[in-house]
Amino acid sequence: MIIDTHSHLYGEEFLADISDVINRARAAGLGKIFLPNINAASIEPMLALTRRDPDFFYPMIGLHPEDLGTTWREVLPQMEALLQQPEHPFIAIGEVGLDYYWDRSLNEEQQEAFAIQVGWAQKYGLPLMIHTRDAHRELVNILKQQIVHCKLSNCTLSGVFHCFGGTAEEAVELLEFEGFMLGIGGVVTFKKSHLPDVLKAAVPLERIVVETDSPYLTPVPYRGKRNESAYLVEVLRKLSQIYEKDIEEVASITTSNALKTFPKSQIIAV
Numbered sequence: 001m002i003i004d005t006h007s008h009l010y011g012e013e014f015l016a017d018i019s020d021v022i023n024r025a026r027a028a029g030l031g032k033i034f035l036p037n038i039n040a041a042s043i044e045p046m047l048a049l050t051r052r053d054p055d056f057f058y059p060m061i062g063l064h065p066e067d068l069g070t071t072w073r074e075v076l077p078q079m080e081a082l083l084q085q086p087e088h089p090f091i092a093i094g095e096v097g098l099d100y101y102w103d104r105s106l107n108e109e110q111q112e113a114f115a116i117q118v119g120w121a122q123k124y125g126l127p128l129m130i131h132t133r134d135a136h137r138e139l140v141n142i143l144k145q146q147i148v149h150c151k152l153s154n155c156t157l158s159g160v161f162h163c164f165g166g167t168a169e170e171a172v173e174l175l176e177f178e179g180f181m182l183g184i185g186g187v188v189t190f191k192k193s194h195l196p197d198v199l200k201a202a203v204p205l206e207r208i209v210v211e212t213d214s215p216y217l218t219p220v221p222y223r224g225k226r227n228e229s230a231y232l233v234e235v236l237r238k239l240s241q242i243y244e245k246d247i248e249e250v251a252s253i254t255t256s257n258a259l260k261t262f263p264k265s266q267i268i269a270v
């Protein structure tokens, strides 16, 4: 069984042919797909997809750093109210984080929103799905502060640094956060990617989970097309070359990493 730990299959890109997309994913060997939330509007489509197949789809809750808009102070309490329901379906807080790529005017608000949502991970005992772009240093600093708070109150933090694309030094720094994995997707298959060398030099397979980030970041040989979870096999194939292991072994190790990092995805599963 393989697990796509980050896929936005509830998006409108998939409305027309979601049944085929699911069938292709199952045929490719996928056993579970984790769905990171984006904003207030994506919650209902995400939950609707989950209801369709609750042993296959596992939703998360969180506000994406690029989706703060002007209403995030109202949206966050609405999201937290969902977490307070006793049998809520969410397996993680995500995707949350910092993205300074397009717009730096909201840096401080992004940091504030991120810190609040890291607080949810502690309070509700869930892992984090972290998105970060052009904000490595700030992210590490916030997380370090939160972990100090967390240790004082005897909790632990865990999760995934989604779509890791940094340097070997950054990888080493992120892996110092115990209980965190690097999310590796289609970028590792790109011809000019430095990621294979970085992984080889600094990242053990035991710290990797695989993801597609569908519909984005489509792996070779499908670049230019819409990404979908079935293409996760191309990421596994590339990792098997990088780590010089059978694709089955790579699948088995990364799946066990994912189940360990998202324990609630094991409990709900039948």
Ligand code: NI
Pocket (backbone or CB within 6 Å): 006, 008, 036, 095, 213
């Ligand atoms: Ni995403």
